């Protein structure tokens with residue numbers, strides 16, 4: 001079951017967490033309790049267009065404020081929630097909350113939500129999302145879902161679900177591109193609205209020619225396919241300038257804005273002050 005969680009969740013919490021069976025069972029119970037006690041909340045990280053350096057939307061990121069453990073990062077509980085079947089409930093909560101919040105934003109910007117591959121098989125995702133949109137009164141085009149390449153490993157039925165989601169009118173974004181199985185056939189067989197370059201490539205692209213080559217290749221792939229590329233994990237003005245020079249249309253990262261409970265109305269002043277690449 002651990003392997004199913006994909007995305008390296010198991011490895012990540014093994015390093016920093018007691019991963020004994022007892023601890024996992026305790027955490028499962030605590031996730032359940034956390035849902036009942038409203039310990040989960042969302043933070044929103046801005047996404048900026050490089051064309052005009054205006055914000056276009058926000059990614060919803062799940063947070064857990066645990067009464068004893070303090071703040072538990074998603075990498076330490078999403079994998080467990082996936083393994084024990086709670087991800088359907090947790091994920092449905094995320095979608096409902098994000099839609100309600102976005103419906104209240106005066107700027108009318110978009111929201112994107114991460115969806116686990118396990119939600120595709122353990123919940124009726126199109127109905128969950130349709131109900132969340134209807135309850136919030138949010139237009140479908142203002143919501144995107146972010147999926148990872150692992151979503152394609154479970155066979156053809158997930159592609160059918162993706163098509164049903166597309167029919168609802170929500171955007172479909174390929175997240176963490178370049179870190180999973182990165183089969184280019186996924187990009188051929190399904191028309192994504194956006195593809196996100198994993199931040200591990202952005203992180204060292206200015207020092208590591210191989211990372212830069214991969215970033216450049218994903219950007220030209222996006223231009224060729226007519227898919228917007230989002231670069232995530234931008235931490236410096238230099239990284240932003242590099243991406244702007246190469247016509248990367250969307251960017252996200254601490255340099256643009258940190259995840260926060262209240263939505264930012266504009267990029268950080270450092271962004272607006274940093275020079276625009278020619």
Ligand code: C2E
Pocket residue numbers: 045060061062073074075078091094113114115116146175176199232233234235252253254255259
């Ligand atoms: P992700 O979807 O790739 O989200 C981006 C992660 O990068 C977030 O980590 C964000 O805080 C972090 N980040 C953004 N900008 C920067 C930067 O400039 N530098 C660095 N070092 N990090 C940056 P976070 O919030 O810890 O989330 C980690 C992962 O947990 C997410 O990766 C996503 O896969 C998963 N996750 C978060 N919320 C949810 C959720 O509601 N449902 C599901 N299924 N997964 C979620």
Ligand code: MG
Pocket residue numbers: 059114146175
């Ligand atoms: Mg994401």
Ligand code: MG
Pocket residue numbers: 175176196198199232
């Ligand atoms: Mg990502």
Ligand code: MG
Pocket residue numbers: 176198199
């Ligand atoms: Mg990531």
